[in-house]
Each structure stands twice: as structure tokens, then as C-alpha cells.
Amino acid sequence: MASTHDASTSKTQIVSPARGFRGSLMLPGDKSISHRYAMLAGFAEGTSRIANFSTGADPHSSLACMEAMGAKVSTEGSVLSVTGTGGALAQPKGDLDCGNSGSTMRMLAGLVAAQEGNFRFVGDESLTVRPMERIRKPLELMGAQIELTEGHAPITVRGTELKAIHFEVPIASAQVKTAVLFAGLQAKGVTSIAEKIRTRDHSEHALRAFGATLTRHDDRLSIEGGQKLRAIDMTVPGDMSSAAFFLCGALLFEDSNLVLDSLGMNPTRASLLDVITGMGGKIKVLNVEEIHGEMVGTIQVQRSAQLRGMDISGALAAQLIDELPVIAAIAPYTENGVKIRDAKELRVKESDRIALVVKNLRAMGAEVVEYEDGMDIPGGQTLRGGIVDSGLDHRITMAFSIAALRAQGETEIHGAEAAAVSFPEFYTWLDELAIR
Secondary structure, X not given: OOOXXXXXXXXXXXXXXXXXXXXXXXXXXXXXXXXXXXXXXXXXXXEEEEEOOOOOHHHHHHHHHHHHOOOEEEEEOOEEEEEOOOOOOOOOOOOEEOOOOHHHHHHHHHHHXXXXXXXXXXXXXXXXXXXXXXXXXXXXXXXXXXXXXXXXXXXXXXOOOOEOOEEEEOOOOXXXXXXXXXXXXXXXXXXXXXXXXXXXXXXXXXXXXXXXXXXXXXXXXXXXOOOOXXXXXXXXXXXXXXXXXXXXXXXXXXXXXXXXXXXXXXXXXXXXXXXXXXXXXXXXXXXXXXXXXXXXXXXXXXXXXXXXXXXXOHHXXXXXXXXXXXXXXXXXXXXXXXXXXXXXHHHXXXXXXXXXXXXXXXXXXXXXXXXXXXXXXOOOOOOEOOEEEOOOOHHHHHHHHHHHHHOEOOEEEEOHHHHHHOOOOHHHHHHHHEEO
């Protein structure tokens, strides 16, 4: 699929109903981990080798930004080699293009805040409306000089000497936490961060893997400034957020059988597996090991019972924020429906995901009640094939491709090329797993 986001060249994907879901695969590298490995390898001393780097467009935006700031990147077969800058980033010749990637923009703002020079971050139309004030506040407390455009991108960061802070993260955001950690790595003193809701901890594991020391006391995480990072060799585990689509596909059919190899099973992400089990999935962990702090395993998924619904709110909604669209998309097929609350963050993702999920469920004939921070989707409904507006949002595109597997008639997914942002192989593999 092309990754262009020009509506005039938008691709339409036809998804036909299926009668089963079976197969095994190894998912492309975790997007969140790939971002962090690209940034830290580009910042470290020496040459890192990264196997199974994400095939999605977003982590490649991070890689390209690191190259623009002096890192050297090459590919040997399926292994990426990144020679870092030894902690001294170069002034880029032009703007740093983050594409569609909020992760790239927010986390790199923290990494460059202590570097010499001016760094201007730009992105595509959807990224330009996403909130960036959340990173400006803590970084300015550390002494950084940051200019936003009415609270959004483009962002200009003027590198300066930073001082440590003690920061309470006001919203559950791993990207904000990471921006502060990356800045704290270069600040004078010990920077600490407290989270009310624990967010994914890939940055902590990645920093330790590259040689940094971090300490945690209760909900407070601390990092001392002035630490040097050293190159490592690593393999990126399979992406749990990409797995979510196929896990939900397996839930739709009674005789499904899905095996996912080398899957990232980080506990801050694996709450998805608890939800899949709660909805009627039967998960067997066939093996598990720890690599660079990340849990990696092989799982088998079948459907053991009726497809059940559930209520998702509070900390669980924050942990599942990327997976909520696909859970919502299959909710009409559940016995007792799905209620989602405390998920207002969905409205400021690549699209307003609450509004688009509601719009597309209705387009497929479902009843749904929309709330500012979520939705109620009754169970026991039949979806019919319809026209889905992806909003050029990769997760909406893929979520409704899964919902279409049990719909009556064919479904047209408009803007299907958006899947390439995180999962270019998605439609090829969906066709291999869906039994028709």
C-alpha cells in the first residue's frame, strides 16, 4: 500500500466476509520500541545493529530525523545499522520532517532540547493539529526554549543547558514521559517523573539497554544527567498494537486458531491479552523470554466461548488507548456490548477516533451512543457491508477491515493506504489468515 495521505489519490480496499480465521505469523517490529531504538542508537556512541525494525512509516520518520542530525544509517539484509553521534547531534540543514508521527515529534523535542543549535519540527496535516503544549511545559521548566504554533506544530526548539526537575505528569502519556527522560539524560542533576497512571515503559527498558541507569521508587522514576549511551545489538519484538487487529479477528470465529511468534509481551502492553481472554479468547503462552528488559513470547489464540463484551475505563482505557478502535469495531458482535469511558485522548490522535468509530459503526448499520470520553455499543447486532471513512487514520482503517470480516456483504474501506503508517503488510496478511 502506498503511504501517501493525499485524499485525491486515496485507495479503496474491498474487504469480503470470511468464515474463519487461521494461521501463524511473526509480526513486524513493535512501532513504539523501534522509535526509541532509532533515537537512542542515533544518540549513542558506536554502531548499533537492529533486527526486525518496524516496517511502518512512523519509526522511519524517527530514523530519518536522526540521520538529518548526524547519525549514519545503513541496511544489511534485514538488519539495520545505526552509527550514533556520541551524544552530540548536528544542526540539521532544514526542517525535521516527522511525517504523521506524534511519537517522533514529542520524544525528539526532549532529545534535542539540550543540544546546540535550532531544531524545527514539521509534520503532515494531521500531525499539525495534534496537541504539543503537553511537552512544552515540562521542557521549559528544565530551561528549554520552545516555540509552538498556537499550541501545535511546527515546533522550534533552541538547544540550551538544562536543569533537572521533579515533574508530575498531568495526563497518561508515555511520549511526554519519554521527552522528559531524554532531556533529563542531558540535564544537570537528577530529574524525576511521577505518573498517576503507569504508561508503557519501553523508554525505561531502552535507556537501560543502552547503558543508562534509572531508578524507580513507588510511582517516581529518576534519571541522572550526564550519562553516556553505548551502542548495542538488538531484535525488536513483534508489535502488540498490530497484533490487536488479528487477535480481534480470531475472536470473531468459533474455530479460529492463530499463532503469533516473537511477540512483545511487555506487561504495560499485555493488558490487551487480558481483555481478549475476558471477551472469550483462549490464549496459550507457548514460550516467553526477556530480551533487553522486554518480555518476548509466542502465543496461540483460539475462541473458547461466546464473544463477550466488557466495560473499559480508568487505567485500563489509558493502557489500551491504541487498541480501543478495533475493540469498539467488533463490539456489535459481542453478546452484551462494550462500554468505553475515560478515553478522551482518542479525540486527539491521528484523527478524532471516537467520532470516526461512531460514524463508521453507524455506516455499517450499528446502534452506538457517543460520549465525550467514549461510547456505548450494544451487543447482539448484525453489521452490514458499508462504506468506511478511514479519515486516513491507520488504526481506523485496520479496525474496520476486521469488523468487515463478519459483516453481511462487502465493505469498502476508503483511505486504506493509511495502514502503511504502522503496518504495510496488513492487507496481505489479512487475506492469508481469513478463510473465505
